Amino acid sequence: MAAAWRIERSTAASRAALFAVALAFAALLALPARGDSGDLRLAVEICYSLALAQAWNLLAGYTGLVSVGQQAYVGLGGYAFFALTVLAGMPPLPSLALAGLVAAALALPTAFVVFRLHGAYFAIGTWVVAEVFRLLLAQMRPLGGGTGMSLPVAVVRDLAQSRGARDLITYYLGLGLGLGTVLLVFFWLRSRQGLALTAIRDSETAAASVGIDNRRTKFAVYAIAAGIAGLTGALAFLEKLRISPDAAFSVGDWTANVIFIVVIGGIGSIEGPILGTIVFFALRALLADYGAWYLITLGALAVAVMLLAPQGLWGVVARPLGLQFFPVQRRLRPLNSPQTAPEAASPGRGD
């Protein structure tokens, strides 16, 4: 039968969201004109937390790779950046990009090892790998050994002469990393490869049975996630001006917070980690004065979400409304008789 069909890829909500994202982005571009140095630093932290959250969501939410060792690549990226600028004398900006590539490249041989492990063993394996990298770097005398090292003034000056200009550059790099990661994930999920990722998310068994190479897809996700972590490490330690094995490979700073963000925001969607990032930083600001209560509240919230709403807060908000801001779906619509259009589906996981 030669009925005419078309494929619809966006919704009214998603077009409105695109507009909102563009507005927010314009506002963020203008932020340095109003905010002080502290605001900019916070903005950079929010941006790279968002990037790490998107990457971890791809790993755990789509390919089932529940890694608790992403700090391995944050640390490697940070150290690669220090090695390239300080030891090799490369200028900061190319070093930053290269640090991301180094982390991604080191992720491939590591994947060969950790992919032999499954479930909880995989999680533990990734953490052990991160510890191994931390111990190795603590042995490297030229990079400061166990105590770490500071970024020499010459390197810092090479980025920009004034403090204000440096803050500005780091801010725009952070913004680029955060937004770039969201866009990368969005276009990846919209592509043919994104169909495979989503299929693997829903059933690995069935994905293989329809011709998807699960292993190759997992390698790609693992390497990209490492690259994003590497860029984060380079940027974070450029901003901190100092690196040490304990800070660079901290499971708390670079993985635990990120898991929290993804779990409360909602795993398995682009919107979830964005919402999670907002909630996380809002809570941190609200509870800043309460010391230990801050951690207790975070922990309680995470447990509550896992028990009551495993789809995360985004799942709670979006599912009843059928909302999707980042449309990755394909809807089949008849060309001439919209009134006979097949029933609308709601986005998100079905079960």
Add this chain to the structure above:
Amino acid sequence: MPPLIRLDEVCKSFGALKVIDRLSLALGEGEALGILGPNGAGKSTMFNLITGDLRPSAGRIHFAGRDITDLPAHRRCRLGVGRSYQIPHPFGGMSVFENLLVAAAFGTGRKEAACYGRCVEVLERTRLMPKANVAAGRLTLLERKRLELARALATGPKALLLDEIAGGLTESECQELIATIREIHADGVSIIWIEHVVHALLAVVGRLVVINFGREIAQGAPDAVMADPAVQEIYLGIEAA
């Protein structure tokens, strides 16, 4: 011409439990083969060995003359092995149309846009068009089973392996399913169909293999096989269950 699928003395054990015991079997090009056997006979396990979901403990498996025993599942699918799961495994968060799209794109190795037409055809043939944009996780069990058939079909299989898709259907739905599978067969797709609904099976297949305890106990023309005393014993067992 070599058979499309050939199992040579294949064995599969789970620990001490021997589920497939030196099973040999061939599916001819263009053939429709029915598999009968009681619960736990090893029928689904045999499918898992052919598709690569499981590796045999011993024996070889060939597809179109090529030894595929060591190929992973996705490579076998691309060679032309399509299968449905007895317990449906839908991509629950994707729409029915997207379930077919991903199967068509990766099963045939084509670009996404080159697959839309095929998916529409499969939706119409399997009568899933009214559900095209529904999330697969929201389908009823019967619809999920139909999606299993549709998704396997979307991969463009040379051999289609169907695992109990007629259970629970009304008589008219069953007739529709029989008509659909006949159409698919008439298009040149070879079929192995595991089914407890014997009359549906007999309406489609040209040959029957009966399996018990992982071994073939009878095979041949459906009438002759159904008349076999050893089969009648088991068959009565199925009816009673």
